[in-house]
Each structure stands twice: as structure tokens, then as C-alpha cells.
Amino acid sequence: MAIAQTAGETAGIVEQAIERFVGDIAAALPRLIAGLVFLLLAVVGLKAVMVVVRALLGRAFADEHPVYRxxxxRLVGLLLWFAVALAFLSVLGLSRIAAALGTASGFVALGIAYALSGMIEDAVAGIYLLRDPDFMPGDTVTSGEKTGEVKTIELRKTRLEVDGDTLVRANGKIESEWTKHEGERTGDPAH
Incomplete structure (x- = not known):
């Protein structure tokens, strides 16, 4: 008799669990549907926004290497997709998780930015040097204690030919102090 009663109690517990599970799914369905609709609209919206962003970058950096564009x-796209993911969590009713992820990613980004500050400094200086009409391949410049001919300008570093050797300098160091020697452009026959 005790076994039959225990089996009946177990069946009752299982029935309650199934009813609660089905009830929870039914309660969550509107949020899930809203989330799926949101994702569909976000995908379409982001595709349209990225077309505009690429067009604007193409105009703003028309003379630059396509790798920069x-x-x-991709950086803009990544940030937009992350924002969509956080908004999706909020639509599903997981606002606290979205807020925690947003805060945590901010701290991670801050740490990465601090760790990469030298690289970022060189990249920003490289963009300035690439756009500077006074600093071009073939120009003779002095940077620090060395004088040489600018061979290549890249995003993070510049190569100078100094006495037949190639000197590679970080753009942050070059951009902060360099002097152009007028009339000594070896790559331009007009000078």
C-alpha cells in the first residue's frame, strides 16, 4: 500500500512539473515571438545601415587603402551587432543580464584599450602620416637622431632608408617629432 501511495505521489509531482513547464513556455511565448521579430527587423536594419556606413567610409577614405575602410x-558592424544582442536580451526579459554584459564588456574594452594604447597611438599617428602631404615616400626626413629617405608608410610603422640600411620606426615616435629636408626628395625627379 505504501508503494502504491508513493507511486501516486510521484505521478502527482511529475504532473505538476509538466504543468508548470508548459505554463512557463506559454508565458514565455510572447517574449520569444517578440524577440524573433526584433531579430528579423534588426538583421534587415543592420544590413541597410552597413550599406550606408560602407558608402560613407568609401567617400571619407577614398584615397586610402581599402583595408582601412x-x-x-567591421568595427562599426561588430559594435552594432553587440548592441542588437543586448537589446534582444532585454526584449526577452533578461534586462539584468544585458546590463551586466554591457558593463562587463565596457570594462573589458577599457582594459584592452589600455593594453593596446601604444598600438592605437601608432595607428592614429599612421593615419595622420598617411594623409600628410609633407610626409611622403621619397622624402628625406629626420626622426630622432636619424636622417633618411621615407620608403614606406604603414598603419603602425614607417620604414626609412638610412645609409643603405632600413630603419623601422613606430609612427607614434615619428609623428611626434620629425623634420622634412626641403629639396631632398629622392623619389621625385623635379626636386
Whole structure:
């Protein structure tokens, strides 16, 4: 008799669990549907926004290497998708998780930015040097104690030819103090 009673209690517990599970799913369905609709609209919206962003980057950096435009486009896309993911969590009713992820990602981004500050400084200086009409391949410049001919300018570093050797300098160091020697452009026959 005790076994039959225990089996009946177990069946009752299982029935309650199934009813609660089905009830929870039914309660969550509107949020899930809203979340799926939100994701569908977000995908369409982000595709349209990225077309505009790429067009604007193409105009703003028309003379630059396409790698810079792609990098900036991907960075904007990544940030937008992350924002969509946080908004999606909020639509599902998981606002606290979205807030925690947003805060945590802010701290992670701050740490990465601090760790990469030298690289970021060189990249920003590289953009300035690439756009500077007074600093071009073939120009003779002095940077620090060295004088040489500018061979290549890249995003993070510049190569100078000094006495037949190639000197590679970080753009942050070059951009902070350099002097152009007028009339000594070896790459331009007009000088």
C-alpha cells in the first residue's frame, strides 16, 4: 500500500512539473515571438545601415587603402551587432543580464584599450602620416637622431632608408617629432 501511495505521489509531482513547464513556455511565448521579430527587423536594419556606413567610409577614405575602410566597417558592424544582442536580451526579459554584459564588456574594452594604447597611438599617428602631404615616400626626413629617405608608410610603422640600411620606426615616435629636408626628395625627379 505504501508503494502504491508513493507511486501516486510521484505521478502527482511529475504532473505538476509538466504543468508548470508548459505554463512557463506559454508565458514565455510572447517574449520569444517578440524577440524573433526584433531579430528579423534588426538583421534587415543592420544590413541597410552597413550599406550606408560602407558608402560613407568609401567617400571619407577614398584615397586610402581599402583595408582601412574594411577594418572600420567591421568595427562599426561588430559594435552594432553587440548592441542588437543586448537589446534582444532585454526584449526577452533578461534586462539584468544585458546590463551586466554591457558593463562587463565596457570594462573589458577599457582594459584592452589600455593594453593596446601604444598600438592605437601608432595607428592614429599612421593615419595622420598617411594623409600628410609633407610626409611622403621619397622624402628625406629626420626622426630622432636619424636622417633618411621615407620608403614606406604603414598603419603602425614607417620604414626609412638610412645609409643603405632600413630603419623601422613606430609612427607614434615619428609623428611626434620629425623634420622634412626641403629639396631632398629622392623619389621625385623635379626636386
Amino acid at each position: 574594411r577594418f572600420l566597417g
